Amino acid sequence: MIRKRIDYSHYALNIGIMFPSIFLLVYVSTQIIQYISAAVIAIFLVIFFIKYLVPRRFRQYVYPLAIIIFLLLMLNTLTLEATSSALPILSRLSIPLSFPILSSFTYSIGLITVAEGIISPRYIATISEFFGSLLLYIELLGIVAVMLTSNSTILATESGVASYLVQLGVYNPNAYIIAFFTTMSLEGYALYSLLVFGYQFYLPLTVLSTPVDPILPFLFMISAASILISLYIREKRNVASRLGTIGFAGIAGAFIAIPVLLISEAVAPYGFQIFVISVSTAALLIVAAVTSRRVPANETINTAIR
Amino acid sequence: MIRKTGFTLLSALVFGLIGSTLLGYSDAILFFLLLIFIIGFDIILFNVTLASAISEIAVVREVFKSYVRKGQFNDVQIRFTNNSRKSVDFSYFDTLSSVFKTKGDFEGDLHLDPGQTIERKYSISATAIGKYEVGPIIMYADDPLHIALVTYAALSKDEIKVAPSTSDIFSRRSERVSNLLYTRGLHISRKVGQGYNFYGVREYTENDDFRYVAWSRYGLQNGDDLYIKQMEEERQVNVLFVIDYSESVNQGSPEHLLFDSLAAQVIAMSHGMLKNHDSVGYLLTSSEHDIYLKPERGSKAVDKFERAISEIKPGGIFSIEQAFKKIKDRIKKQAIIFMITPFAYPEEFRMNPDPQFQLGKRINLVIVSRAGFIPEGENQVDRRLILDSIDRESRAIKGISRFFNSIGIRSLVVNEKNIVPYIMSEYSYGKVTQ
Numbered sequence: 001m002i003r004k005r006i007d008y009s010h011y012a013l014n015i016g017i018m019f020p021s022i023f024l025l026v027y028v029s030t031q032i033i034q035y036i037s038a039a040v041i042a043i044f045l046v047i048f049f050i051k052y053l054v055p056r057r058f059r060q061y062v063y064p065l066a067i068i069i070f071l072l073l074m075l076n077t078l079t080l081e082a083t084s085s086a087l088p089i090l091s092r093l094s095i096p097l098s099f100p101i102l103s104s105f106t107y108s109i110g111l112i113t114v115a116e117g118i119i120s121p122r123y124i125a126t127i128s129e130f131f132g133s134l135l136l137y138i139e140l141l142g143i144v145a146v147m148l149t150s151n152s153t154i155l156a157t158e159s160g161v162a163s164y165l166v167q168l169g170v171y172n173p174n175a176y177i178i179a180f181f182t183t184m185s186l187e188g189y190a191l192y193s194l195l196v197f198g199y200q201f202y203l204p205l206t207v208l209s210t211p212v213d214p215i216l217p218f219l220f221m222i223s224a225a226s227i228l229i230s231l232y233i234r235e236k237r238n239v240a241s242r243l244g245t246i247g248f249a250g251i252a253g254a255f256i257a258i259p260v261l262l263i264s265e266a267v268a269p270y271g272f273q274i275f276v277i278s279v280s281t282a283a284l285l286i287v288a289a290v291t292s293r294r295v296p297a298n299e300t301i302n303t304a305i306r
Numbered sequence: 307m308i309r310k311t312g313f314t315l316l317s318a319l320v321f322g323l324i325g326s327t328l329l330g331y332s333d334a335i336l337f338f339l340l341l342i343f344i345i346g347f348d349i350i351l352f353n354v355t356l357a358s359a360i361s362e363i364a365v366v367r368e369v370f371k372s373y374v375r376k377g378q379f380n381d382v383q384i385r386f387t388n389n390s391r392k393s394v395d396f397s398y399f400d401t402l403s404s405v406f407k408t409k410g411d412f413e414g415d416l417h418l419d420p421g422q423t424i425e426r427k428y429s430i431s432a433t434a435i436g437k438y439e440v441g442p443i444i445m446y447a448d449d450p451l452h453i454a455l456v457t458y459a460a461l462s463k464d465e466i467k468v469a470p471s472t473s474d475i476f477s478r479r480s481e482r483v484s485n486l487l488y489t490r491g492l493h494i495s496r497k498v499g500q501g502y503n504f505y506g507v508r509e510y511t512e513n514d515d516f517r518y519v520a521w522s523r524y525g526l527q528n529g530d531d532l533y534i535k536q537m538e539e540e541r542q543v544n545v546l547f548v549i550d551y552s553e554s555v556n557q558g559s560p561e562h563l564l565f566d567s568l569a570a571q572v573i574a575m576s577h578g579m580l581k582n583h584d585s586v587g588y589l590l591t592s593s594e595h596d597i598y599l600k601p602e603r604g605s606k607a608v609d610k611f612e613r614a615i616s617e618i619k620p621g622g623i624f625s626i627e628q629a630f631k632k633i634k635d636r637i638k639k640q641a642i643i644f645m646i647t648p649f650a651y652p653e654e655f656r657m658n659p660d661p662q663f664q665l666g667k668r669i670n671l672v673i674v675s676r677a678g679f680i681p682e683g684e685n686q687v688d689r690r691l692i693l694d695s696i697d698r699e700s701r702a703i704k705g706i707s708r709f710f711n712s713i714g715i716r717s718l719v720v721n722e723k724n725i726v727p728y729i730m731s732e733y734s735y736g737k738v739t740q
Binding site: 128131134135138139141142190191194203204205206216217220224227228232235237242243245246248249250252253254256258261264265273274277281285287288289292 | 311315319320321323325328329331332333334335337340341344346347348349351355356357393397415417448449451452454
C-alpha cells in the first residue's frame, strides 16, 4: 500500500490563515469556559470525528444529517413546551432550554468551523471557514468585552442620534449571561436602526477595549499573508515573473484601503461609515467587473505545408 | 474573466466586511478592506495588462498532410507571434478529437517578449477513420492569485481526413480470407460453362467442340471412347454493401470504434471479391449521409470507398425503410446486397410484411452486435449492468433478425469476429446460385 505523504506546509498555511480565529477561540474559551456546557461541546466534537470515521462517500452527509437531527430535537422540545401531553419517548428526547446549553451551540459551531478550516484540503474552503469563524468569535469577543467591563456604566452616544446604557456588576455571577443578552439586544437594535432610520450607533467593540486588541492586528497580517500565499501556490501553474503584480496590488490596495478606513472613521459620527465603505467597495468591484470583459476569438490564417 | 473561486472569495470578503462593520471592530474592518482591495487590484491589473495583450498574439497552424491513414503520424506546427507591446506569459493547447494520439508540444506554457515568434511542433496519429477537425488553439492565462482567467481562442481550424490504415487492410486481405472464401463448407454444384477452372469430364457428344477433348482419357473404357473436359462457369456478380453510417455505428472507445472496424472489414472483403473479378459498390446511408458508389471492378472501387469514408463521420439516424427505398431506386441489375447495421436504435416494424421490403433482390441483412464495443465497467455493479444491457440488446436484435427471416430477407446477428466469414460465405452462396 502506498502511503500518501502528509503535506505539512499545507496545514501550516491553514493554521496561518486561521490564526486570528484560533487565537480568539483560545482567548474567548478562557473567559467563558465556566458558562458553557462541556457536554454540548463534546457532542459537537463527536460529530466532527464521526465525519472522518465514516467511509469517504458518506462524509458529505454527516453535517446535514446532524443538522436535521438537531432541528427535529428542537421541534420536539418546542412542541413539548407548548403542549402538555406527549408520548413518553418524545419527552426523553427534549433538549433542556437553558442558557449554557444554547450559548454552547454558538461556541461549538465556531469550534468546529475552526477545526474544519485547519484540516481542509482546499484553501478556498479554509478561507471561507476562517471568515465565518472570525465573525462568530468577534461577536463573542464583543460579549466578553462587555462582560469584563469594570465600569458600572458605559455610556455611548457617538453617533449623536442614539445612546445606550450598560450597567454590569463586576462580581456578577451571571456576567456572561447579562453581557450576552445586552450585546445581542444592542446588535439587534443597531441593525434595526440601520435598516429603518439609515444610521447605526456604536457597538461595544467600538467603544470598549479588550486585552487582545494590540495582538490581533499582527495576527491579521499573518492571516492576510497566508491567504495570499495560499492563493498563489493553489495551482501548479505559477509564473514567478508575474509575482511582482501581487506586490503592486498589495501596495495599491493598502494605499486605497487605509484612507478609506480613515475617512469612514472620520465620517462615522455623522452616520456615513457604512456608506463610505460600501461605495468604495462597490466602485472597486464595478471596475474589476468592467475590465473583465471577454476577449473575442479571432480568425487567423492557416497555411498547409505541401 | 473572474473565476468562480474569485467570486467566492470576493463574496466571502464582502460578507466579512459587512459583518465586521456591523460589529464595529475596526481591526477586522481594515483586514477585510485590505484584502478586498488587494484582490480587486490584482484582478484589475491582470485585466488591463496580460488579458488585453493575449488577444494580440497571432497564431498560425501548419498541418503537414490533410489526408493520412489511420495510425500514421502527421506533423503539425504552431507559430505564435506577440504583436503587443507587453511581454506575455500564457499557456496553450490545441483542441483535438479523442481519436488522436499526440507526440510533442500540443500544449504547454510560453513566454513571449514583444515582437517575438516561437514555434512549437507536435505530431498526431488518428485511431479511427473519418474527417476530424484540429483546432481551435486555445490560449489562456491567469493572474498570480489564480482568481481571474482569460481564455482566447484562435479560431484556426484544419481538417484531417483519415483513411483506413494499410496494415488493417492488408492483414485482412491475406490468404486467410482467400482460403476461407474457397474452403468454407459450401457444397452446392457449380455451373459448367466457359471458364478457366477445371470442373470434370463427360462423354463426348456430336455437338461438342473438338478443342475440349480430353485426350488423356481417350479409350479409357473400351478403347475408342472420347471424353470432353468441362470447365467451371465464371460469372461476374455485382455486390453492394449498404452500410448504416448513422450515429448507431459510432460506438466504442477511440481505439476501437465500430464504424472503423466495419469499414476495415468491408474493405478487406471487397478486395476478396474484386479478386474474383466481381463488381463491388457501396451505399453509406443515414439521414445525414447518402453516398452511393456504384458497383465497379478493380481497386478503384475500394479507393473511392476509402476516400468517401475518410471525409465523413457517422451521423444522423438510420432507417431501414429508407435504405430499401434507396436500393430500389439505384440498383436495377441483379446484385448481392449486404446491408450492415447494428440496429442500435431500431425502428418499429409492422407485423405484416411491408411491401417496401419486397424488392426481388438478394438482400442479406447483417446485424452487427455491439457487444465488443461497449467499454468494460470499472466495478462489479457497472459490469453487471453492462452485461445485462448487452443481453437485452442481443435478445432484441435476434428478434429483429427473426422478423426479417420470416418475411424472406436473409438475416443473421453477427459479432465483430464472424462478420467476414458470414458475409463471405453468403457471397459464395450467392455467386453460385445466381
